[in-house]
Amino acid sequence: MFKGTTIICVRRGNEVAIAGDGQVTLEHQIIKSGAKKVRRLAGGDVLAGFAGSTADAMTLLERFEKYLQSHSGNLMRAAVALVKEWRTDRALRRLEAMMLVADLHQTLLLSGAGDVLEPDSEVASIGSGAGYALAAAKAYLETSDMSASEIAKKSLQIASEICIYTNDVITLEVIRGE
Numbered sequence: 396m397f398k399g400t401t402i403i404c405v406r407r408g409n410e411v412a413i414a415g416d417g418q419v420t421l422e423h424q425i426i427k428s429g430a431k432k433v434r435r436l437a438g439g440d441v442l443a444g445f446a447g448s449t450a451d452a453m454t455l456l457e458r459f460e461k462y463l464q465s466h467s468g469n470l471m472r473a474a475v476a477l478v479k480e481w482r483t484d485r486a487l488r489r490l491e492a493m494m495l496v497a498d499l500h501q502t503l504l505l506s507g508a509g510d511v512l513e514p515d516s517e518v519a520s521i522g523s524g525a526g527y528a529l530a531a532a533k534a535y536l537e538t539s540d541m542s543a544s545e546i547a548k549k550s551l552q553i554a555s556e557i558c559i560y561t562n563d564v565i566t567l568e569v570i571r572g573e
Contacts, residue, residue: 400432401524401554401561402444404495404502405532406517407543409572411497413442414547416555417564419449433566437463440498441470442568446522447492455492470498474511482509493521499572524558544569
């Protein structure tokens with residue numbers, strides 16, 4: 396499990412949202428509270444959030460964006476290409492991070508173990524507070540009319556109240572369809 400962050404992706408209707416907290420920890424110390432762990436890629440058509448080592452995640456995000464360009468924005472093909480390289484490249488396979496990526500049609504969880512997983516539900520999460528945020532989001536999806544972005548933000552706020560590696564400085568990115 397990766398300490399130091401929580402990332403959540405929520406889908407509802409024609410909206411997909413990824414939110415991440417801003418806390419960066421080094422062992423038992425908070426180093427930064429406002430890191431941005433969620434990014435827009437592919438001209439804004441793809442959202443990506445990462446958990447784990449920041450330098451490792453930045454390396455993976457750069458490579459993922461290159462794969463998105465070379466695969467004309469096809470999320471699945473770019474994800475498979477990245478994970479294949481991540482797992483087989485001698486230097487990359489040492490990287491310690493996980494990623495959640497999404498476009499209007501799919502959400503994918505990517506890992507260095509070779510995983511390209513598409514969650515069954517409208518919500519997915521990674522990081523130290525993933526379970527808390529996931530439970531909150533599922534409850535909101537079932538019991539409210541809140542939008543995906545509202546659910547993502549509120550679920551992360553709840554996780555920040557429980558997980559010591561998650562704070563309430565939230566970066567939220569949203570894609571809306573027509």
